[in-house]
Amino acid sequence: MGRWAEQQVAGWGRYPSTTALVARPETRRDIEAAFKDREGSPVLAQGMRRSYGDAALLKGCRVIDFTHINRMLSFDEHEGWLRCEAGVTIAEIVDVFLERGWFPPVVPGTKYVTVAGALASDIHGKNHHVAGSWSDHVRRVELLTANGEVVTCDRATNSDLFWATAGGQGLTGMILAMDVRLGRVRSSTTASDADQVPMIDVETIRVPDLATFLQVSAASHQREYTVGWVDGTARGRGTGRGVLMRGDWSAAPRRAVRRRAARASMARYLGSGWLINSATIKSFNTFYYRRHIRRATARTVDADRFFFPLDAVQGWNVLYGKRGFLQYQFVVPPGGGGDRVAAILEAIASSGIAASLGVIKEFGERAHGGLSFPAPGITVALDFPNTGTRLLDLLDRLDDAVASAGGRVYLAKDARLGRESFRRMYPDWSRWKEVRDAADPDQVFQSDLGRRLGLVGDAS
Ligand SMILES: Cc1cc2nc3c(=O)[nH]c(=O)nc-3n(C[C@H](O)[C@H](O)[C@H](O)COP(=O)(O)OP(=O)(O)OC[C@H]3O[C@@H](n4cnc5c(N)ncnc54)[C@H](O)[C@@H]3O)c2cc1C
Structure with a gap:
């Protein structure tokens, strides 16, 4: 023993939370020793626990944390x-x-x-x-x-x-x-350019509704990076309003701007002692949308600011309070001019449960089947404060709409999807399970998500 320590663990959404015996090996030999010394318990690997729900959790069993296996x-x-x-x-x-x-x-x-x-x-x-x-x-x-x-x-x-x-x-x-x-990275910066790192040329375009988002997104396919922020509280003609960003690595070498001065306005807005709830979400979403007064702007920014803006707000997940939050990310096939996405956004906005500023993106054609999430279509990710049954009921209704539209939710963000909906969304699941069961007939590798969705053990 000795290497296993009991720990309270949760994903990024801090819901659900559970206890497990966790080992933190530092070498491959330590991993193999921990694996052998698990006393017959099911086991799971864990990384940085940035999955939101229970993908990296295994209640009452053994979890091996890989964060020190990093050469x-x-x-x-x-x-x-x-x-x-x-x-x-x-x-x-x-x-x-x-x-x-x-x-x-x-x-x-x-x-x-x-x-x-x-x-x-x-x-x-x-x-x-x-x-x-x-x-x-x-x-x-x-x-x-x-x-x-x-x-x-x-x-x-x-x-x-x-x-x-x-x-x-x-x-x-x-x-x-x-x-x-x-x-x-396309850039004229070379390893000898001290203090210079490649930057991103980014254009930010305000879009008043989903149809405009889709038009601008379609016109941006040749750009290397595209993503939008969508206001999940907007309804009616404003459904899908938000801001689309498109970027490419800048051809010009730039001196890296140190992040501190440029910390996201969100950090300032959030301030200390601020908690996320329906009222604050609505006002923040409106603030964010209106902030982009001009229809389009162009800037050159560093990679952190473009790719990882939320990382500037350390520990932002605790702002949702003790009960944590749930992220709902789905993809639905294209077609219908975005009607299916619009209907889902409308259902969310009219539910009275506020979703904070979400992410929207048009996926490309590549898809891998199995449990892999990306598929051609439009994906939207929205965060909801955990308000209990009311929220869970809404998300069940959304599951039905997503599955009926031929879409699916992202398991890395999920904490509550039911088996039946899961099977509608991931029709390849039984073939995936055959491969898994052949590799692991004794069901050694398990997770709370795997148990919930019938991916491990008896599939009935
Ligand atoms: C702010 C934020 C933004 C995000 N944005 C995106 C996004 O844009 N696109 C996207 O796709 N995802 C996104 N995610 C989700 C995140 O990328 C995934 O959940 C990712 O899997 C987290 O990696 P992790 O190291 O934290 O793994 P964990 O959360 O610890 O584990 C995730 C899964 O990986 C398994 N795992 C971990 N290590 C191993 C191992 N050594 N061997 C086998 N299995 C292992 C775990 O068992 C678990 O099932 C975001 C998450 C956050 C918090």
């Missing part, structure tokens, strides 16, 4: 292939490689996620329309499997396991290391 092992300067351990974070990759002209192929809205968490959720970013998701840029994974063996998976060897692991939420085994291909 970069090799880098191919010509092709951009980085071999690194599972717990290396996107923040660490950016710190080391951006000034050398390389950037992770896909980044989420926070840089505090591990590469293993990125693969286990098959994350998407602002460049999904041109770059697909994380797994599109991984060629090889080392996985500790249920029988204690380490296997290598890629597109040719153990390919079923490779694809089941991409988006598989930690349920196929423990990722030890991977090869991920970094993207070359």
